[in-house]
Amino acid sequence: MGPLAGIRVVEIEGLGPAPFAGMLLADMGAEVITVGRKVSSKPRPAAISERGKQTIALDLKSAEGLEALLKLCDRADVLIEGFRPGVAERLGFGPEQLHARNPRLIYGRITGWGQYGPLSHAAGHDLNYIAITGALHAIGRAGETPVAPLNLVGDFGGGTMFLVMGILAAVIERHSSGQGQVIDAAMTEGAANLMHMMQSMLASGIWQDRPGCNILDGAAHFYDTYRTSDDKFICIGSIEPQFYALLLETLELDREQFSAQMDPRQWPVLKAIIAEKIATQPRDYWCNLMEGTDICFAPVLSMNEAPLHPHNLARQSFIDVEGVTQAAPAPRFSRTPSKTPTAAAPLGGDTAIVLKQLGYDEKTVAAMLAAVSR
Secondary structure (H helix, E strand, C coil): CCCCCCCEEECCCCCCHHHHHHHHHHHHEEEEEEEECCCCCCCCCCCHHHHCCEEEEEECHHHHHHHHHHHHHHHHEEECCCCCCCHHHHHHCCCHHHCCCCCCCEEEEECCCCEEEECCCCCCCCCHHHHHCEEEEEEECCCCCCCCCHHHHHHHHHHHHHHHHHHHHHHHHHHCCCCCCEEEEEEEHHHHHHCCHHHHHHHHHCCCCCCCCCCCCHHHHHHHHEEEECCCCEEEECCCCCHHHHHHHCCCCCCCCCCCCCCCCHHHHHHHHHHHHCCCHHHHHHHHCCCCCCCCCCEEEEEEEEEEHHHHHHHCCCCEEEEEEECCCCCCCCCCCCCCCCCCCCCCCCCHHHHHCCCCCHHHHHHHHHEECC
16 A cells, blocks of 8 residues: 555664654555664564564674575665765665665665765764754744754654655656665755745845844744633634735734734834733634634644644544554545554564575574664
């Protein structure tokens, strides 16, 4: 099931963006095998990024383990790795080494800084990667320190999504060329692309290069979050004139006082008036009054609340897999829908099966398993 049925992916065990890429491909029907270092019998239902995958363990520093990986890649369409530049080559499975055996292989590499450049070999994390793109500087309140936006912008938005897009583009291109290629997905460059709208607004003179003073960064009274009387939050995004007019009407605000919608000099005063009004009632009151209207309103839900929202329930946006609540596969496909994913298998649990499929006999499989067992 899924539009990628028949695509084989080898994923070298890692953290964050690389396994999330493998998860997305598995959700869409690809056969994904994660290659790790050790075998463990412990169940892993909470390892959401490992759902729907097979998992094997190989000692890649041994000749036998490396050869097994190479054989696996001989049959694969895609390989995903997230090492620092040069590590895979030193271990014996860099792009040139694998393409010599399988020229159709798409070699997906994901790093923070990219495969070359002054910082390419330095350690880093999401926060560091988005810091040099302008994204981190732009997120936060005026006069306050920048806000870490979880690791959504660099790792997963700028990293995983661009890696997956590159892999899928390479799969399409291979139909005409018959050749694989290397995808160099740098989280810095993906995050920089995510800033395209703000870059356009800056170039057009309608965005200031400082946080907390622009239309989309929480400075505007019509695009921000507000605290309710029960110490919860709502958000309002009434940008367009017709939506803004409906907001004023619903909150019974003075139209003349609020007429200068786009005058930043008025925003602090107008925001204080709205904040005072919102603080008089609990969140549910405002949901009953504004949710589902063209005000562009939503309650700010916690992670535990989100799966219970009526819209999410109606769309089955969240699923339960062995007692762990998680997002359902996305996007939706009309003709080749994704199946409900299975929970992450124990580390290395599929090693024997996969090695036998590669042609190894029982004795060799037992010896290779012994080398990676805890």
